[in-house]
Amino acid sequence: MSTVTRPRILVVGAGFAGVECVRRLERQLSPYEADITLVTPLAYQLYLPLLPQVASGVLTPQSIALSLRRSRKYRTRIIPGGAIGVDLKAKVCVVRTITDRIVEEPYDYIVLAPGSVTRTFDIPGLTDHAYGMKTLAEAAYIRDHVISQLDLADASQDPAERASRLQFVVVGGGYAGTETAACLQRLTHAAVKRYPRLDPRLIKWHLIDIAPKLMPELGEKLGRSAQDILRRRGIEISLGVSIEKAGAEEVTFTDGRVVPTRTLIWTAGVVASPLIATLGAETVRGRLAVTSELTVPGRDGVFALGDSAAVPDLAKGPEDAVCPPTAQHAMRQGRVAADNIIATVRNQPMRPYVHKDLGLVVDLGGADAVSKPLGVELHGLPAQAVARGYHWSALRTGVAKARVMTNWLLNAVAGDDFVRTGFQARKPARLKDFEFTNAYMTPEQVRAHVEGSGPSAP
Numbered sequence: 484m485s486t487v488t489r490p491r492i493l494v495v496g497a498g499f500a501g502v503e504c505v506r507r508l509e510r511q512l513s514p515y516e517a518d519i520t521l522v523t524p525l526a527y528q529l530y531l532p533l534l535p536q537v538a539s540g541v542l543t544p545q546s547i548a549l550s551l552r553r554s555r556k557y558r559t560r561i562i563p564g565g566a567i568g569v570d571l572k573a574k575v576c577v578v579r580t581i582t583d584r585i586v587e588e589p590y591d592y593i594v595l596a597p598g599s600v601t602r603t604f605d606i607p608g609l610t611d612h613a614y615g616m617k618t619l620a621e622a623a624y625i626r627d628h629v630i631s632q633l634d635l636a637d638a639s640q641d642p643a644e645r646a647s648r649l650q651f652v653v654v655g656g657g658y659a660g661t662e663t664a665a666c667l668q669r670l671t672h673a674a675v676k677r678y679p680r681l682d683p684r685l686i687k688w689h690l691i692d693i694a695p696k697l698m699p700e701l702g703e704k705l706g707r708s709a710q711d712i713l714r715r716r717g718i719e720i721s722l723g724v725s726i727e728k729a730g731a732e733e734v735t736f737t738d739g740r741v742v743p744t745r746t747l748i749w750t751a752g753v754v755a756s757p758l759i760a761t762l763g764a765e766t767v768r769g770r771l772a773v774t775s776e777l778t779v780p781g782r783d784g785v786f787a788l789g790d791s792a793a794v795p796d797l798a799k800g801p802e803d804a805v806c807p808p809t810a811q812h813a814m815r816q817g818r819v820a821a822d823n824i825i826a827t828v829r830n831q832p833m834r835p836y837v838h839k840d841l842g843l844v845v846d847l848g849g850a851d852a853v854s855k856p857l858g859v860e861l862h863g864l865p866a867q868a869v870a871r872g873y874h875w876s877a878l879r880t881g882v883a884k885a886r887v888m889t890n891w892l893l894n895a896v897a898g899d900d901f902v903r904t905g906f907q908a909r910k911p912a913r914l915k916d917f918e919f920t921n922a923y924m925t926p927e928q929v930r931a932h933v934e935g936s937g938p939s940a941p
Contacts, residue, residue: 490517490828493576493590494559495566495758497523497551498531499810500789501596502879503817504824509556511825519559520588522566522578526551529619530883532810533874535659538622538629539666539848540899546886548619549879562588566597567922568761568929571782575933579922587933592784592824595771596817597756599790599808600918601749608729610915613654613749616663617918624912625748627903629667630674632745634903636685637678647743649685652734654726655750656692658845661709663750664690665847668718674901689742691721692751700843705853708862712851725751749914753808755791763926767793767805775835777820786824788816798839810877811841844870 492508494501501521508519530547537544551561564580576588601615614628615621629651636648651671653664668688675683690697690713697710697720710720726747727735733743755770764779765772770793771779777794779785788794790808794816806812815838823833842856844866852867854860861869871891878884924932 489515490591491520491589492517492592492594492824493520493522493588494594494596495522495569495576496596496598496756496789497521497525497528498596498598498789499528499813500598500817500820501594502528502549502551503814504594504596504788504821505551505559505817506879507818507821508824509558511821512828514558517828520562520590521551521559522562522564522576522588523551524563524565524581526561526563528879530874530878531617532658533887534616534619534622535662535666536846536848537619538616538625538663539670540626540901541666541848541894542887542890544619544623546883546890547878549883553880553882562586565919565922566758568924568926568932569593569595569758570929570933571762571764571779571785572930573933574784577924577929577932585932590784592827593786594820594824595758595762595779595785595787595791596789596813596820597758597791599753599755600757600920601914602752602754603749603914604751606726606728609726609749611913612729612731613747613914614912615914615917616659616748616750617753621912621917623904625667626670627905628746629670630901630903633671633674633678633681633901637680643743645681646685647732648745649681650687650689650742650744651746651748652689652691652742652744653748653750654691655752656690656694656697656720656722657750657752658698658843660690660692660748660750661698661713662846662848663748664688664718665713665716665851667748668713668716669848670899670901672716673899677901686717688718689721690718691724691726691736693723693725693737695722697722698843698845701845701853701855702860705855705860705862709845709847709853712847712853712862753790757920757923759791761924761926761929770805775837776823776833777816777836778823778833784827786820788820789813792816794836797835797837806836806838807840809840812838814877844873846870846874 527548536542564578568577632648636645771787794806796804796806819836844854852870853862854866854869
């Protein structure tokens with residue numbers, strides 16, 4: 484079979500969904516059956532649930548960056564860049580490479596798994612002064628920033644400056660925000676012992692959320708247990724509260740409080756990648772509408788999954804239920820999408836995606852955790868064992884598992900040296916600087932670009 488006649492499969496995104504799809508395609512399809520291409524700016528899969536542990540120094544950044552080139556059957560061509568538009572009619576994906584070159588990639592089958600971006604609101608000063616927790620670079624930057632606040636507070640002779648540098652605000656009472664506040668609070672609590680000039684009582688962490696409950700998915704009992712753990716550590720939890728405006732040295736809450744701080748971490752949810760808006764296709768609350776087979780209705784050869792797709796949750800029963808944007812769903816959707824592409828190539832029937840949620844795990848650092856595996860409520864060491872056991876087993880490569888386990892053991896025995904790497908030390912890096920949400924085209928720009936300079940479908 485000639486190269487021209489082989490179907491071209493293009494996968495957009497190297498998150499849980501995209502990588503699982505690529506790996507299954509590599510295992511199940513022979514090199515003569517299809518050409519596989521992956522669009523991603525970075526040649527690794529980020530294990531996002533452990534990001535707060537990178538920010539707090541428990542894990543090194545490399546340990547949760549899983550190389551895409553370690554697969555024994557690796558043959559996928561990687562385009563180092565981000566998809567900024569898709570012309571579904573011409574079957575062309577527009578890609579901006581990491582050198583800012585615009586290229587057009589034709590396809591026969593496309594798998595849209597671009598993931599999500601941080602959800603923000605029109606709050607004065609938010610994108611200029613808040614930090615995110617969505618990328619490896621942000622986690623490493625936040626660690627440097629938090630330790631630098633201790634250094635600067637220790638060196639300052641101004642009580643007001645010292646107080647503002649030692650207050651930290653985390654917005655978002657979901658898993659990301661709760662784990663971020665918990666892990667970073669442990670970091671500052673342990674670090675302050677190395678700063679004899681600092682009064683530990685000046686270090687204050689605030690966790691706020693507009694919702695009435697912290698992590699409501701955990702249920703009343705476990706949610707309350709998590710709150711009790713954090714409050715015992717001294718974290719001030721404010722529910723039903725959000726940010727009214729953000730400044731360089733203070734944050735104003737919607738209840739009128741003004742908190743002097745140099746650290747505002749925003750983790751208040753996610754929204755589908757802006758790539759979805761370039762398609763001109765039907766969406767459900769911002770996520771691309773798909774069938775239970777993970778196909779986009781009325782679009783030949785288009786599959787969508789993960790955070791950016793509203794995948795029907797057949798395990799829950801109601802017709803309008805969609806799968807939550809979690810790693811366990813994304814990984815399993817990736818496998819089903821690959822199987823359905825293979826079935827299409829081989830003229831076989833596709834199968835629907837069905838998966839019953841296995842439960843929830845929340846690592847609060849140290850011996851503190853709350854978990855709900857298969858509906859069983861756990862807290863303390865048993866919950867911690869389940870949480871870390873789940874994350875460890877979900878890591879895709881043996882090298883990553885070895886690195887993470889070694890990091891956990893070393894941190895438990897030797898602690899942290901609280902060293903700043905100095906990356907971007909003199910360059911501001913806030914929400915607007917990491918996710919490049921202004922890089923995407925409109926549907927009209929995509930069509931004009933493809934018709935004007937790009938190749939058309941054969």
